[in-house]
Amino acid sequence: VTDVPTFGDVGRTAWSVVLAVAPLAGFFAAFQWLFLRLPAKEVSRILVGSVMASLGLFLFLLGVNIGFLPFGRLIGEAMGSLAPGWLFPLGALLGFVTTWGEPSVRILADQVEEASSGSIRRALVVPTICVGVAVAVGVGMVRIGYQIPLLWLLVPGYGLVIVAMCFTHKTFVAIAVDAGGVATGPMANTVLLALALGTASVIGGPDPLVHGLGLVALISLASVLAVMALGLLVHWKEGRKES
């Protein structure tokens, strides 16, 4: 086993969190100094919360890297030696549960529920994004198995997004593209990417990197389409109620 965590991993993770926090902290400090002038009580709340969130992000990333990442790779390799019929269902299952645990997806869904005063519920947005990712990972695994070029999926996919945009309510269009962004958070970038690279290393042809990559693009695209579909469904139901 080569994946034993080292102090190097801990240091790298800590450094990446410091780098992520630094610009936000600088940004807030500049604003507080120049314009905001919030009272000390608010500033200390923001500081405590930021420190807590940074510490949490550090532990989360560390846990994902030592726990989930190696298993993503191992499961991917195991899937490569199973019958090709397993690629879609297993990929979809892992896509769903991984996104279920993606922090940014929760954050977006919370803000959507709050901004829409509860009319677009979080309990609806999270599973929708998960289903989108599930389909994307299933298709992505099949793509690796059959070596389908990425462009054949991306160009029609984004074409479909443009068409669907004309029929979807603008609120859902905006939420959909944000969903495409948050669906590819740290969970997807480690677990699902490792899964794809693992499978590609077994059955993916000469260059696993080229065939394993691109999964992230599919995840983003499918999440956009899934939330737009939700928007169409919601307005179709409302329309039926009114008539």
Next chain:
Amino acid sequence: MMRLLAQQIREVLGVVAPLVVVICVLQLTVVRAPTALFLQFLAGSALATVGMLLLFTGIEVGILPMGRFIGAELPRKGSPSLILAVGFALGFATTVAEPDVLVLARQVEAASDGAIGAYGLTYVIAAGVGIFAALALVRILTRISIAHLLAGVYAVMILLSWLAPVEIIPLAYDAGSVTTGVLTTPVVLALALGLTSVLGERSAEDGFGLLGLASAGAIIAVLLLGLLP
């Protein structure tokens, strides 16, 4: 704050549990990794769970209010050029600091046989994100339809995908994912929603779309670089 933590515990357990259960089942059936590695996985899951608990609580307590305060203050200080500058600076700085961007930039450097340097590429991606983040804030101010803007942006993306060299395409689309860090996401969302809350005649939902546009900015930046001779 302790009450908030207690509330979050149940939520976080429900968020992590499905993935852990699925991996356990796969371990028993098809993976059969050595016990030591499986124990390492269980330890990692525990760390990730505690981490997520602190992360969600910290975001609620400090990060979201920070974004809201800044967003609500922006239009009060007047000039659209300030808002533009803030959008660009926020997008640019958070992207340059994102470690994944450098990892990706190295891959692009390798794919292009060193023709595109990793550090230069990092700044190009960051500029792409910054420009589109600024564009997204301008959209909120001017009330340009998100659908029109996105249709145009995606059309450009498809066109560039057709023209760019094949090996750059997966990397370009992957660049879209590196712009949405876990800490940046709540700040950006809260900032945009704070902005819409103080501008009249806008529904709160007008605040969305910024993250998606920023991702498109990164993709377009890498595709454009791929087109260079």
